[in-house]
Amino acid sequence: MKASSALGVSGAEDKMRIILLGPPGAGKGTQAKVLAEKLKLTHISTGDILRQNVSKGTQLGKQAIEFMNKGLLVPDELVTKMLTEMFDQPDAKKGFILDGFPRNIGQAQTLDDILKQRNMSIDMVAYLDASEPVIIQRLTGRLVCSACGANFHTKNMPPKKDMICDNCGSSLYQRADDQVETIKNRLEVYQKESAGAIQYYEKQKKLHRLDADEEAETVINNIIHLTAQYNDSPKV
Ligand code: AP5
Numbered sequence: 001m002k003a004s005s006a007l008g009v010s011g012a013e014d015k016m017r018i019i020l021l022g023p024p025g026a027g028k029g030t031q032a033k034v035l036a037e038k039l040k041l042t043h044i045s046t047g048d049i050l051r052q053n054v055s056k057g058t059q060l061g062k063q064a065i066e067f068m069n070k071g072l073l074v075p076d077e078l079v080t081k082m083l084t085e086m087f088d089q090p091d092a093k094k095g096f097i098l099d100g101f102p103r104n105i106g107q108a109q110t111l112d113d114i115l116k117q118r119n120m121s122i123d124m125v126a127y128l129d130a131s132e133p134v135i136i137q138r139l140t141g142r143l144v145c146s147a148c149g150a151n152f153h154t155k156n157m158p159p160k161k162d163m164i165c166d167n168c169g170s171s172l173y174q175r176a177d178d179q180v181e182t183i184k185n186r187l188e189v190y191q192k193e194s195a196g197a198i199q200y201y202e203k204q205k206k207l208h209r210l211d212a213d214e215e216a217e218t219v220i221n222n223i224i225h226l227t228a229q230y231n232d233s234p235k236v
Contacts, residue, residue: 015095016041016227017120019102021198022128024186025135025142026212027219030151031128032099034220039227042091046079046100048149049086051175069176071185073103073193080110087114098122105196124230125201126223128212132187139183143172157216 016039020028029045036043050068053061060082064074073079083101086092102108115121130138141154143163147170152159159165163172177186201207210222 016230017096017098017115017123018227019098019122019125019201020128021102021125021194021201021207022212023130023135023190023194024183025139026128026130027138027216028099028128030157030216031220031223032097033150035223035227036097038220038224039095039097042094042096044083044086044092044096044098044101045149046083048100049082050074050079053082069182071177071182071189073189076104076106076110080107080114083111084114087118087120093118093120102197103190104193105200108197108200122201122206124226125207126226127198127201127207127209128219129209130212134213135187136180136183139178140180142175142178144175146170146173 018035018041020032020035022028029047032043032045035041050061050064054065054068055061060078063078067074079101098111102111112121138153138156141156143152143154143159144150145152145165145168148165148168150165150167151157152166152172159172164170165172177183198207208226210219210226212219214222
C-alpha cells in the first residue's frame with residue numbers, strides 16, 4: 001500500500017488536529033475512519049502503518065512484529081521516527097485525526113515537539129472509554145480488510161458477504177493480536193502506559209471523555225458534537 005493510502009482520507013482545507021485516545025477495541029479506528037471522511041481530515045493510524053510495514057517486510061516491520069504479536073508497545077524511537085515522516089507529507093498539513101498515538105507521556109511530549117517544529121498543535125483529544133467485557137467481545141469478533149483496512153465485526157458490524165469487504169471486495173482476516181491472551185496483554189500495557197498521556201491532555205484542558213461502550217453511531221455523533229463546539233469557539 002502507498003504511503004498516501006496509509007494516511008487515509010485527505011484533500012480538505014480544514015486544519016483541525018484531533019487525537020483519539022482509548023484502550024484497544026474502544027473503536028478508535030472505526031470512528032477515525034468515519035470522522036476523517038465527514039470532516040475531510042487525514043487519518044493517521046500508527047497501528048495501520050506498522051501493519052503495512054510488517055506485510056511489506058520492511059526493516060521497521062521486521063523490528064516491530066515481535067512486539068506487536070505479544071501485545072507490547074513498539075519502542076518509542078521507532079514509532080516516533082515513522083510518525084515524523086508522516087507529518088512531513090502534504091496530507092498531514094491539511095488537518096488530521098491521530099489514532100494510536102500517543103500511548104504514553106513520552107510520546108505525548110514528543111508529539112508536541114514534532115508539531116511545534118512544524119507550527120502545528122493539537123486542538124482536541126477525544127478519550128474513548130470502553131469496559132473490558134465490551135473490549136473483549138469487540139476484538140475477538142473483529143474482521144479487517146486485507147486491502148483497504150476497513151473494520152467489520154462478526155456480530156456488531158457483519159459484512160454483507162461472508163469474509164468479503166463491503167467497500168472493496170477484498171478478503172477479510174482476523175488480526176494476529178486479536179487472540180484473548182494477547183488482548184489481555186494489550187489491555188495491561190494500556191493501563192500501565194496511557195495514564196500519563198491522559199493526564200498530560202487533562203492538564204492542557206484538551207481532553208474530552210466519551211462513553212465508547214455505546215453504539216458506534218452514538219459515539220460518532222458525540223465526537224462530532226465536540227468538534228462543532230471547537231469550531232464555534234474563538235481560537236486563541
Ligand atoms: P493498534 O492497531 O493501534 O491497536 P489498538 O490500540 O490495540 O487498538 P485497536 O486497533 O485494537 O482498537 P480500536 O480502538 O481501533 O478499535 P476498532 O475501531 O478496530 O496497534 C496495534 C499494535 O501496534 C500495538 O499493540 C503496538 O504493538 C503497536 N503500536 C501502535 N501504535 C503504537 C505506538 N504509538 N507506540 C508503540 N506501539 C504502537 O474496533 C474494534 C472492533 O469493534 C471492530 O470490529 C469494530 O467493528 C467494533 N466496534 C467499534 N466500535 C463499536 C461500537 N461502538 N459498537 C459495536 N462495535 C464496535
